[in-house]
Amino acid sequence: MxxxxxxxxxxxxxxxxxxxxxxxxxxxxxxxxxxxxxxxxxxxxxxxxxxxxxxxxxxxxxxxxxxxxxxxxxxxxxxxxxxxxxxxxxxxxxxxxxxxxxxxxxxxxxxxxxxxxxxxxxxxxxxxxxxxxxxxxxxxxxxxxxxxxxxxxxxxxLRTPELDIQKTVTTADGTCPGVETLTVTTGNTVKYCYMVSNPGDAPLYNVNVIDDAGTPSNQTDDFTVTLSSGLTDIDGDGDADDLAAGGIATGTAMVTLSTTGAIVNTATAEGDDSFIEPTQLTDNDIATVIVEGIPSYTINKTIEGVKNPDNSPDADGIVDEAGDIIHYKIVVNNNGSSHLTGVIVTDPLLGALAGPTGDNAPMGILDAGEIWTYTGDYTVTQEDINNNGIAADSSPDNDGDIDNTATVVCSELDPLDDSEAAPIEQKASYVIDKTITDVAGKGPEGNVTGAGDVIAYQITVTNDGNIDLTNVTVTDPLLGTMTGPMGDDIAP
Structure with a gap:
């Protein structure tokens, strides 16, 4: 002034x-x-x-x-x-x-x-x-x-910086750079590769990279990528976070993937064009990992109980008479991480099975974690007991039990089967009973009064066991040849 x-x-x-x-x-x-x-x-x-x-x-x-x-x-x-x-x-x-x-x-x-x-x-x-x-x-x-x-x-x-980021992915032990799209299975660890470059002719300041962890709508799981090489302290603030003109910075991140599907993962690089009133430059790039599930299933067949021929519960649960009913349960469990299709359970001994229960939408697909349950009954025959057991193919095997095998198949895996054996208790037993039916025409209570009186006898042999008896022979030295037997009317 x-x-x-x-x-x-x-x-x-x-x-x-x-x-x-x-x-x-x-x-x-x-x-x-x-x-x-x-x-x-x-x-x-x-x-x-x-x-x-x-x-x-x-x-x-x-x-x-x-x-x-x-x-x-x-x-x-x-x-x-x-x-x-x-x-x-x-x-x-x-x-x-x-x-x-x-x-x-x-x-x-x-x-x-x-x-x-x-x-x-x-x-x-x-x-x-x-x-x-x-x-x-x-x-x-x-x-x-x-x-x-x-x-x-x-x-x-005038000199200006530029910012570019390239993101790729490779296997846990792979080398960088990787590929744009990688296919793995659940539980695998992948290595994300980050390359940040400054193709401009002035430095970039305060460079950092944020990865959205494949969830762009959820910032709580975002993580900062460590750029392990290429950055220096150009602005003198004590932090090595600046990228020289023409420079390249690289880093990696190891991530274990447990969710199936396509995971599109975005990395965003940021950097300032100056250190006084800066304008922030940004760039982003994606890498895609297709995570496939691991197919796996189990089958478990159990005996849930034995009923008597009259459908009443068998207290001891042992097969010991023809007509006993064995109740089976067959459980198929998808313990993998991908759904299974074309699932069929067969059991030749039981024939048609009831079920499955537990098949939730989408119907007909055994989803990961889903459990299907089938049931079926087998009615024991006299032949089963006579043979002291049968094999899974219904042939006699004399091993003391009824063997039964269920098999599950699907489009994605090889068949699996599981067997269960129902023990048989054989009881061989018979009794013989000899009685007088007539004496000299005077009935069973008559007395012998003279030579030539005829005494009529009846000999009864009863099979009170649970298996058929063979080569049964009855002899009586006094009587000699006898007539009979009567009552042998069940084949064979």
Whole structure:
């Protein structure tokens, strides 16, 4: 402020200044002033962006009380559009006679990716005016700013970073880079490979990679990828998280997959284009893992009980008479991690089975974890007991039990079978009973009274066991040849 009596009388004063910045380069489009990020009076040491430069604003000559503030900021059109401008108004207060105040305005420079701008950018002081005198008394008056157009040349020398991430996947012991799509089975561990590159010609700062773990709608399981090589500390903040121009950083992550289906996994890389008021660059890439289930099933056949021929429960559960009913249960369990189709259970001894129960939608498919249950009955024959047991193919085997095998087949696996044996108890027993049926025509109670009296006898042999008896012979030395037997009427 000039050292005049008027300035002395009106001080301290407040002024406003209007600035205009080009939002597109004057030649080929691609560079723009896009945001006023800082306005102040540098009373303290300047945090200069250029090493070894003077960090004191020597032009300031005042009492240290002035404050500069941005009061408005507008863009007249989109960035990188001809004739678009960034406008800003700055207020500066506490200006007194003889003082010289330097206002610092930091404007962020934007570069259009892939462009090659030419020409220059310009910053103009378009207007200045008096707004207050004597501290807070409103006032008006134009202030001459002179020709204050400042060109920023050598636009073609601008350097910008770029960000690219490539994500692939391989097996746990595979090498990187892997492939875009990998097929594994549940429980396998895969190795995700990450390659972050900066194909630009300026550094990237604060680079990091976030993996969504294949669940884009759930951020709670996201994890940060460790980039183990390629990053350095360019900005001097003590963290090795910057990527030089043309640099490549790599990392891996091991993940065990337990859910079947296609897992589309997205990695997002982030990096700042500068370390003062940065714009964050992002890029992402996916890798797909198709997780197939492991098919597996079991079959278990059990005897649930034995009933007597009259359908009453057999207390001891032992097969000991023809007509006994053996009740079986057959359980097929899908203990794998994929569904099974074409499931059929057969049991030649039982024939048609009841079931299955436990077949939930979709019907006819044995889903992972699903259990199907079948039941069936077998009625014991006299031949089974006579033969002291039968094999699974119903042939006699004289091993003391009834063997029974159930088999399950499906489209995805080889057949499985399970057998169960019902023990047989053989009881060979008979009794003989000899009685007089007549004496000399006088009935069974008659007496022998003379020579020639005829005594009629009846001999009864009863099979009171549970198996057929063979080679049965009855002899009586007194009687000699006897008639009979009667009652042998069951084949054979």
């Amino acid at each position: 000039d050292d005049t009596q008027s300035a002395i009388n009106d001080g301290p004063q407040t002024i406003e200044m209007d600035f205009s910045f080009l939002a597109d380069s004057t030649g080929q489009s691609g560079a723009a002033f896009g945001d006023i990020v800082n306005v102040k009076v540098n009373y303290n040491t300047i945090e200069d962006l250029i090493p070894d430069e003077n960090n004191i604003d020597d032009g300031i000559k005042d009492d240290g009380g002035s404050v500069a503030a941005l009061t408005s900021e507008t863009l007249t059109g989109p960035l990188f559009t001809p004739k678009s401008e960034l406008h800003g108004t700055v207020k500066l207060d506490d200006i007194e006679t003889g003082e010289q105040v330097v206002v610092r305005i930091d404007v962020k420079l934007f570069c259009k990716p892939g462009s090659t701008p030419t020409g220059n950018l310009q910053a103009d002081l378009t207007d200045a005016r008096l707004t207050f005198i004597n501290g807070n008394t409103p006032a008006t008056g134009a202030i001459s700013g002179g020709a204050q157009t400042i060109p920023l040349k050598q636009i073609n020398d």
